[in-house]
């Protein structure tokens with residue numbers, strides 16, 4: 042799509058919304074900076090070449106190395122842009138990096154949504170993403186989700202088309218990532234290895250800084266009340282539909298520049314005013330959408346405190362060349378979750394245990410379905 046073109050998005054209620062270009066917040070790496078970053082990634086990979094596959098990437102020393110090498114040898118303009126985004130965010134709450142290095146030869150898109158091959162076959166993409174995330178914050182993952190993988194795969198899974206999670210391929214409603222989690226990510230990155238065949242899957246985002254102007258004072262006030270509950274994502278609890286976190290407010294922090302935690306699919310409230318306020322917020326956020334069809338080498342960073350994100354539908358072919366993104370998370374301070382991680386691990390322990398698990402466990406999880 043060109044800079045001027047405006048796409049339309051139809052949500053799952055059949056209403057259409059215009060989409061601006063996420064490219065207005067794009068940072069395009071110069072070719073020599075891309076090659077510089079590739080060399081940084083390969084250097085890190087070479088020093089950690091012996092790491093086995095599996096949960097190989099969950100190691101403090103690897104994260105230390107990523108940060109150090111990026112600061113010492115990475116492209117200065119990129120480190121500057123990432124650091125500024127960390128401090129200041131921007132009106133749309135997204136930063137699109139383009140011309141990011143990835144591996145020349147890619148394995149087939151994983152059919153079951155998880156890449157189980159050797160990480161070394163994706164060493165450039167893997168270490169580039171970790172290098173970027175280590176400038177934005179402290180990398181974290183969640184044991185409940187995709188087995189706690191530090192880098193997760195986002196690919197369409199046969200039979201999951203209608204799911205409101207990243208294995209699906211229907212319209213994915215706007216959401217804060219893991220808004221129900223006590224240590225939800227501050228930043229999410231989505232690095233594209235392959236776009237969808239027809240290049241119609243628009244990754245969408247909308248920033249609260251823009252949407253706030255569309256909300257009257259009364260609505261803002263209601264949204265700051267802790268009256269909302271969020272259903273835990275199916276990626277955490279499987280088919281259970283009755284596990285909720287909260288109550289929480291939708292808006293918090295500075296009244297003029299608030300933080301946002303919302304999910305237009307999984308959030309509910311019993312309060313009628315609260316429901317009206319949520320509907321107004323959804324309209325305001327859909328009025329301020331930006332979107333981008335992620336191409337190979339595009340890395341979209343979402344500020345998960347300032348923006349919601351989602352995706353339009355697309356058709357998967359299951360031919361090994363379907364859309365394939367890789368995702369990772371960062372929090373501002375890993376130490377906040379010390380009690381919930383093993384020493385030197387960046388994987389947060391499970392927050393959900395089924396009733397059967399609980400009868401075996403001594404310690405209560407943060408949420409349960411009791």
Ligand SMILES: O=C(O)CCC(=O)C(=O)O
Nearest residue numbers: 195207244350351352368
């Ligand atoms: O597929 C996309 O573009 C976004 C998926 C998503 O919301 C996620 O993986 O968190």
Ligand SMILES: [Fe+2]
Nearest residue numbers: 216217218350
């Ligand atoms: Fe998401």
